Amino acid sequence: MKDEPSLKEIGERLERLDAPIRMWREARDRAFAAAFGPKQGKLSNLMARLPQAANAAAALGLGPRDEAFAAFDEICDLYARSDPARCAIIRGVVHEHEARGLLEDYIGYASRILKQGGRPEWLERGIAAASIDDQRRDYRDWLMALGDLYLSARAARLDPTPVLKRMAERSNPERHAASPTPTREALAKFEDSAHFMTSILPQLR
Known part of the structure; x- marks a missing residue:
């Protein structure tokens, strides 16, 4: 059994990824900006340039993802x-590093694996990632992302x-500026949320 x-x-593993992720993200941003061009003009024209710019960024590949x-x-x-106290420490460690910006992509990755018949552990991993991301x-x-999962x-x-x-029990009980609801509450009451009722429940019928 693996230790x-x-x-x-x-922390050390994530630290080794800091520079590669930063360089990859900056290169994607430059490619997007170069393909998008000036940000002035009609909204319709700007929107029309989005796909080309997105493709330019995507052409750089997945990097260290x-x-x-x-x-x-x-x-x-x-x-x-882990218990809630240790989970809080894990969240803190992850959020010190560049990889934190890929948590949402990881939730989507777990969702796709489940959709393709992946093992049940991917549900737990995806929701754990949502808890760590902490909105x-x-x-x-x-x-x-949570709804897709x-x-x-x-x-x-x-x-x-x-x-x-x-996972709600392991999540942050405190609300922060980026979210209207603490992640602990958002996970525990996800199935009672307005988002669930309007966007998820209709797809289950």
């Missing part, structure tokens, strides 16, 4: 086995409810 990674090892995702596999597994970037994107789980005949409740 459980220590918090120090997690796979390495970051491999790290998240271990981190999320550890998170799911720090955009809570609306966070809700959408929920739908993928249901399509795979898995019940997300117990996992949502379990």
